[in-house]
Amino acid sequence: MGLTAFSTGKHTKSEELIIKKKKATDKIIAIAGNPNVGKSTVFNALTGMNQHTGNWAGKTVTNAQGYCKHKNDSYVLVDIPGTYSLFAHSKEEEIARNFICFGGAEKTVVICDATCLERNLNLVLQTLEITENVVVCVNLLDQAKKKGIKIDLNGLSKKLGVNVIGTIARKKKTLDNLLYAISNQKTNRNVYKVTYPIIVEQAVSILQDEIEKMVQGKLNSRWLSLNLLSLNESFLEEIKAYLQFDILENPKISQKLCQAKDMLESYGVTEENLNDIIASSVVASSEEICKDIITFKTTTNKDIDRRLDKIFTSKKFGYPIMILLLLAVFWITITGANYISQMLSLLFGFIESKLQDLLQFWNTPPLLHDIIIEGIYRVPALVVSVMLPPMAIFFPLFTILEDSGYLPRIAFNLDKPFKSCHSCGKQALTMCMGFGCNAAGVVGCRIIDSKRERLLSIATNSLVPCNGRFPTIIAIISMFFITIGGFLGEFLSAVLLTTFILLSILMTFVSTKFLSNTFLKGAPSSYTLEMPPYRKPQFLQVLVRSVFDRTLFVLGRSLSVAVPAGFIIWCMANISVNGNSLLLICSDFLDPIASLIGLDGTILIAFILGFPANEIVIPIILMGYLQNGTLTEISSLSVIKEILISNGWTVKTAICTIIFSLFHWPCSTTVLTIKKESGSIKWTILSVLLPTVIGAMICFLINLIFL
Amino acid sequence: MKKLNELKLSQKAKINKILTSGDMRRRFIDIGLIENTVVECVGISPQGDPKAYLIRGAVIAIRNEDSKEILIQEI
Structure with a gap:
């Protein structure tokens, strides 16, 4: 709705990556997260911009940019569309993935919904595979509290090996901590890595060294190896454009790739299979992490949502x-x-x-x-x-x-x-x-x-x-x-x-x-639609x-x-x-x-x-x-x-x-x-x-x- | 074996197997539907399709034609 704020950017590949810095020293910060976790609210609060927010998944569909300052540093914040994963099924996921991979962000802030942290960690773990410069922001803590969900933020930070900041985006004070974490220099901690089944790990290790030599730190070699193995055609093109050479043209790499694939196949792992294994491993890791981090108290608050849904989606009414x-x-x-x-x-x-x-x-x-x-x-x-x-x-x-x-x-x-x-x-x-x-x-x-x-x-x-x-x-x-x-x-x-x-x-x-x-002939396609919790609208904010x-x-x-x-x-x-x-x-x-x-x-x-x-x-x-x-x-x-x-x-x-x-x-x-x-x-x-x-x-x- | 779309309102079940392939399969896994995940049916739209499921703390609507490709185990 916010015609004022939406940048009607073309989604040609080159254009979506153009960042307008105010000064050459401005640092780029990417704001990522699942749909409807309050990304735009955090973004607005940090930049003082009026990117339109709404309680439904998919609100931000273009890369919005804003500026903010902390101490002596100035930042360009880029609000990227909400996605569940970086495996790119849809246009918005593709935009998000490309930006995290190639956008040149100093830090990527992954905003999570405290009320369903486990699912959100999926994206955090995927982002960590690409870059270690991540700040995790657990948002909507107030709503989680209402639902009786308690999150051990310190414990989470220890497990993930990156800064974890709890926020209530509607309260600006909590965002100061986030800004501080963004400005904080990289800490030398061990960043969590998803462990895949042993066969996959072996296949990756066959490739990784050779790839590291080629990309020289421009991209994460472990992550790139996984992507080469699971072969995502359109993404390989993007990588080629970014590196300005075709990684598969290197005879050593293509030879190693064949070797790794043969090995996987000998254990009965096909391409389709491998995609499943990779995605499931990430989900399982999130589940594992959350086990000791989240505690639930039973409250009636969850039931209110269900009761409202029963009325609003009922057959009769x-x-x-x-x-x-x-x-x-x-x-x-x-x-x-x-x-x-x-x-x-x-x-x-x-x-x-x-x-x-x-x-x-x-x-x-x-x-x-x-x-x-x-x-x-x-x-x-x-x-x-x-x-x-x-x-x-x-x-x-x-x-x-x-x-x-x-x-x-x-x-x-x-x-x-x-x-x-x-x-x-x-x-x-x-x-x-x-x-x-x-x-x-x-x-x-x-x-x-x-x-x-x-x-x-x-x-x-x-x-x-x-x-x-x-x-x-x-x-x-x-x-x-x-x-x-x-x-x-x-x-x-x-x-x-x-x-x-x-x-x-x-x-x-x-x-x-x-x-x-x-x-436009064709059959209706499959889809999933997230139904967010009901929220009390912020009347004053809406009015202003x-x-x-x-x-x-x-x-x-x-x-x-x-x-x-x-x-x-x-x-x-x-x-x-x-x-x-x-x-x-x-x-x-x-x-x-x-x-x-x-x-x-x-x-x-x-x-x-x-x-x-x-x-x-x-x-x-x-x-x-x-x-x-x-x-x-x-x-x-x-x-x-x-x-x-x-x-x-x-x-x-x-x-x-x-x-x-x-x-x-x-x-x-x-x-x-x-x-x-x-x-x-x-x-x-x-x-x-x-x-x-x-x-x-x-x-x-x-x-x-x-x- | 029962299918996810057969789940009645407020009933819970464990995911057993996803039969779909391709993009939809990936999407299901991304939202956390892997083996042994517990799901609950929490909403049915006025015309009976789609239905909403509580999956790892989030409510997600899935059409019956897609959810019938997911096998479940009653608990």
């Missing part, structure tokens, strides 16, 4: 609760936004009158006066007063849902329906992210392992309305459908909005199924983050688009060719197409000009109308409604505008992101056409029926 929560979020959004909107439009009316006085006082020429008031001032004023309030309320609400750990339950509940469309439940997660921001939703699709399913999710993501499109729909609903005010009115508006959202979710399913049967991270950002973006757009629309209305204004010529030109789908030329122009930011669509429509008619001061929705009706709006126009707002081309940021993520122009075009065609078709049908 699972789906109704999802819809009710959606409804509740919209209801609060609409109610809250009403108050803020009213206050803001009063404020902007006041500012406008003062601005006019000021311009008159300065004897501004009438032309400039008109440009400033009607063009440059009004569009941004409308964006802020009508569009921003729902966004400012919806976003934190959504973030609270995300923080609580409920979203993975949605993915769990919706897996079967998505599977019947040949996709998977993770698409539900990226779809939910789309409600916040489609571009972020598209980037989020990286959590999906299968390429086909990832493309499905990318192409269908903009079918759900983002934060920038809700206000348009809400405004039209309260002008044309739910005209009664107060408690009941707000509730009914929320119900209607929820219905439209359900329609967009339905279209997501329909088009996923359609794509699966046409352009939403205001600074999101609201101000969106405000800045829409203003930077709204001002030029307001200027363009004013110019179009006031520059005449053969006695007709440009605006009139353009809207007359678009009218025939627009009227086919129940809109008019001005609305279509607004959608086109709204390409950089959807939240300016309604303001542009109004400006377009106002330029043709008399100048009115826009003080409330009822005035806006009058303007719309006097320009020929009917209930049909309202419905069609809502539908077209739900389903039309994605905004420019999203289109660029789709291009980057899919890596293909073909899929980008498809992702633009899909919602546009759906929207045009539905509007066309509505237009036919209402004719």
Whole structure:
């Protein structure tokens, strides 16, 4: 969601490794860990950055970078995507592995979840195989305590031979220890090594010496030997690129490799077998380490999670609760936004009158006066007063849902329906992210392992309305459908909005199924989905983050688009060719197409000009109308409604505008992101056409029926 | 022998053998599903598939078509 913070980095191999140091002496620190262990929270706390965090696995999908200082040293911290292992099944695992191997990090901090340390140690041990410069950070100690889990951090440190720091990432004090450990020079302790069955160890020893001679400490020779034996083709290419020579071309090594493989085979160990043995040995080692380190007390806290799950995923209530929560979020959004909107439009009316006085006082020429008031001032004023309030309320609400750990339950509940469309439940997660921001939703699709399913999710993501499109729909609903005010009115508006959202979710399913049967044929792939413990959301933090991270950002973006757009629309209305204004010529030109789908030329122009930011669509429509008619001061929705009706709006126009707002081309940021993520122009075009065609078709049908 | 997907809510079992091969097999091992690991079924989605299992302290959802490739031993 944090469009502010996500670096829409291309995932070409070279680019993912580019680290921007502030100074040449900056030391690179990699932050690794299993998904959803609070990596981003630790990262934010250390760097003071606002990388968006959420309680679900796969939140960070790009390498985020931040800076921090400790004593005299300065560091570049790199937040790498969460992975269970470094054996690379998916894109994010590949990125993580490559960074730990080749990223040139001074230290790698592996963050572990104290509530399931054993599983997390798996990654720690794998990282230790690659590099000894590791700091283990056992995070979420507070939650472990609640669950009655006690961890002997000193004991763990002794066993692993590296520094182990316990943290509660939400409490900044505990992070000082971590910083200290990062800055600490390497201690000469014996670092834990996973012991493999004797045959494997023998095979490794055949290879290791020869490999050590070749790589000369650039890579860990023991680890490289294991990788050569288990032969991971794509990874061998990466190693070749890193070393700048093909290690297998060396006759000595290829001879030794044959010898080692023959030996393994004579004991009945095949390649597939060896992979199993290696992975299982790591798991078994983690289990062994944890035996004396962790003590459990039985508490009831674990049961709360199970009880919540029983309700949220139950046969009877699972789906109704999802819809009710959606409804509740919209209801609060609409109610809250009403108050803020009213206050803001009063404020902007006041500012406008003062601005006019000021311009008159300065004897501004009438032309400039008109440009400033009607063009440059009004569009941004409308964006802020009508569009921003729902966004400012919806976003934190959504973030609270995300923080609580409920979203993975949605993915769990919706897996079967998505599977019947040949996709998977993770698409539900990226779809939910789309409600916040489609571009972020598209980037989020990286959590999906299968390429086909990832493309499905990318192409269908903009079918759900983002934060920038809700206000348009809400405004039209309260002008044309739910005209009664107060408690009941707000509730009914929320119900209607929820219905439209359900329609967009339905279209997501329909088009996923359609794509699966046409352009992206294939069977649904296998997957596992982690369901994190529920957490109490950090309300204050969410609020602060939403205001600074999101609201101000969106405000800045829409203003930077709204001002030029307001200027363009004013110019179009006031520059005449053969006695007709440009605006009139353009809207007359678009009218025939627009009227086919129940809109008019001005609305279509607004959608086109709204390409950089959807939240300016309604303001542009109004400006377009106002330029043709008399100048009115826009003080409330009822005035806006009058303007719309006097320009020929009917209930049909309202419905069609809502539908077209739900389903039309994605905004420019999203289109660029789709291009980057899919890596293909073909899929980008498809992702633009899909919602546009759906929207045009539905509007066309509505237009036919209402004719 | 029983399969993992046959585990009922709140039932526990020991992993006996993983029949899947390739990436999914590796994934299972990575999340800690090796022989003798104790797992518990802790959640069933509204449509009966996927199911959620408690594996080494973490709750992980696995589809029935995948979990039926894992043989278990009742305890």
